[in-house]
Amino acid sequence: MRTDSRLPRVLHVLLHLDQTQDPVTSDQIGKMLNTNPSLVRRTMAGLREAGFVGATKGHGGGWVLAKSLDSISLAEVYAALGSPQLFAVGKSADAPTCLLEQAANRATSAALEAARETFQEQLGQVTVADLVSHHAQEIRQHQ
């Protein structure tokens, strides 16, 4: 498959939503992400269901933050996206009968699971607000 870029993309969107009070349309977000509004709506759906953003229809509608970014961890964002498949590497088969194949799968899965834990820990330690907290001044200069 292609590389799944939903996590960085929605983080990017959340940071932008925090820069304005006005609703931002899927069309505008699509231009930011170089993609189209339908994909934006689908990708943002999980964040809406998680209560991180709200969407309103009609004139003047669009996406707005529904929660402060310092109360949303990256782990929660990842979970809101449906905890997408993290690894491109995996086991050879689900339940092999060969003992040697079982051993090979066990070792592979163990290393992957350890890596997944690290990934989750890292995401859990950081809020979306943290991503720019050390760059606030720099960012303000460029808005």
Add this chain to the structure above:
Amino acid sequence: MRTDSRLPRVLHVLLHLDQTQDPVTSDQIGKMLNTNPSLVRRTMAGLREAGFVGATKGHGGGWVLAKSLDSISLAEVYAALGSPQLFAVGKSADAPTCLLEQAANRATSAALEAARETFQEQLGQVTVADLVSHHAQEIRQHQ
């Protein structure tokens, strides 16, 4: 893409090669892995170049171990496969100009890199021989 199962597969093969003195053909390995001999030869090529196995042509030819399994770490096997793409998740773009997108990418990459380090550490701590060392008796019973 499909899930990359080369690592568990070649580990499986190495463990089998350790069970016999005779060369094992790509055809026989293909039957073990439920795939075909061409794919086996391509996948094993990296292990041959790394000096972990040898291949001989002609009658009575095939694949044999060229090194003791207790001298090969899983990390070396992974490297011999060309260190395949580990993650299905990745950054949104290589060098975005938007500072907020840069921040989103940085955070995503940082979590992934930490996870990769854990993965490599895990693989580095284990030799191929370790995979079955605690199951030696059980495996002998089933051969």
Add this chain to the structure above:
DNA sequence: TGTTTTCGTTACTTATAAAGTCACATATTC
């Protein structure tokens, strides 16, 4: 010498999942 076996390699097809696209119903504002 010639046939068989086996690897080594190239070229091509298939499978899979995210990305991307299109269309349209629904809801809201003007």
Add this chain to the structure above:
DNA sequence: GAATATGTGACTTTATAAGTAACGAAAACA
């Protein structure tokens, strides 16, 4: 009622490993 937006279903495209086919080269065997 017209215009603007989301929500969603159906479909196409893209990227990459897996899988397949074919054939030359090398080694063993008769």
